[in-house]
Amino acid sequence: MKYQSQKVALYYFAGALALFVAQVLFGTLLGTVVVAPNFLADLVPFNILRMIHTNALIVWLLMGFFGCAYYLIPEEAETELHSPKLAVIQFWLFLFGAAAAVVGYLFKIHEGREFLEQPLWIKLAIVVVALMFLYNVTMTVLKGRKTAITNILLLGLWGIAIFFLFSLYNPNNLVLDKMFWWWVVHLWVEGVWELVMASVLAFLMIKLTGVDREIVEKWLYVIVAMALFSGILGTGHHYYWIGTPAYWQWIGSVFSTLEVLPFFAMVVFTFYMVWKGGRSHPNKAALLWALGCSAFAFFGAGVWGFLHTLAPINYYTHGTQVTAAHGHLAFYGAYVMLNIAMFTYAMPLILKREPYNQLLNMWGFWITSGAVSFMTFALTFAGVVQTHLQRVMGMSFMDVQDQLQLFYQFRLGAGLFTLLGVLLIVWSLVVPGKAKQAAGYQAAE
């Protein structure tokens, strides 16, 4: 850490970790309701639990991105942050908005559209928060050094704010509503969020492997080009069955298949950089998370996305547990692991705890990754059985669900292990270790 203002990232990392625990906790509650449907039924219905689960995820990932940006941008731009004070105010405003939303949800105050349940005033507050953030980081970059990493990161962050504006558009025509709902949801997670992911990974590669910036940044441009060339028209894979024209079946199938490429390129990029760099950085856990991120994103977003993205297959699998399986592994691999990689890298530097014992953090990595993988397998099998019974045989939804109980029990077990793993991760990041890591490493960034 070279600049004092990078410290402000710590607020965001802490807030993100707290919401991470809340997200997984509500996930296990949902998993329990699926197995034992009367659980909480009179107190908090499934739909409310689910909006807290998904919103907590989205908010903590965004909070993590903000933190990543506040840590990364001063170091890349080689200047102090434009206004650390504004960044702190922005944090509390964002946290307040998130807390107000969750409390409101418990009292059934929401706008009801999936993922965009926030009441209008909170949506507008999010826009204000985003503008405060963009002003702060953009001013920092403008007065400092401009690198490919900051360019791509800023483009991604501006894109997040701009596409969020479509959440304010809610026409009476359900077809139009759905079309532009995807302008937020798809153009975020399969578009501009990938710019954030690739640029943060590139930053970590420079820091952890010591590979020359020119090489890393060329890879970065190639990766993000692949991501957007495939991902923008890849939106078509959501336009198959919602009242939109049939040509989207061709466009969506072709381009969303190509969406696998940037994820594959990120695997090659990260592993090749580590091999080429040959540097022994003491923060082994951060490297583990960075490599895990590209690998799990490739399987979760890439392979599991491709499984059901071709229109003739999606015709049968659309809206089954196959989608749920893909969603869980993709978010975990691409965005959860990205954030934890950055937290694991930056928090010891901010807190001046390096070099420290990372055994607990690595246990957290393996337990969480194993559990989320197992959950994904359970949901995938559930989805395949569901697809056949419901979409081929024509059995009724609830009769089919009764057939899936065993998979749901496995999923709940995996969910409990996920919670355990997450608690380990948070503990390892927040609580200082007692055992110092063996001395002998040279100081590293």
Added chain:
Amino acid sequence: MSETLTKAAARNIFYGGTAFFFAVFVALTVHSVTKANAIAAANPITPGVAAGKHVWEKHSCVNCHTIMGEGAYFAPELGNVWIRFGGREDPDGARETLKAWMKSQPSGVEGRRQMPQFNLSESELDSLADFFKWTSEVDTQNWPPKVSG
């Protein structure tokens, strides 16, 4: 990576290509919007349909059910519930079935997924039925494959 591709070239390909693909996407979206508007012209969105969509959102039905396959996968698909309830042959019967269903929740049966009681008024129930009827008439390229949803 090959020496023939410089960083500046990679950057230019990224920005140029992104602008191109985004322009194509916007053009196709504009075309699809005209199609979506044509759907509403052929099958008008009455005040009842609009109010029904609002009821749908007010109670966040999508966080348990799915509609056109999008939602929470915890409860049945409702994009075609109108058809499943026999609305094509007997609209009045389907409407009454839907209302009776909504009023009878939750079932309270042990081991069954519980749908809350939303205490909808008669007009809200009618609007919801209008909304489901309208939605069932959208051309979804023959999705879902079975009436089971």
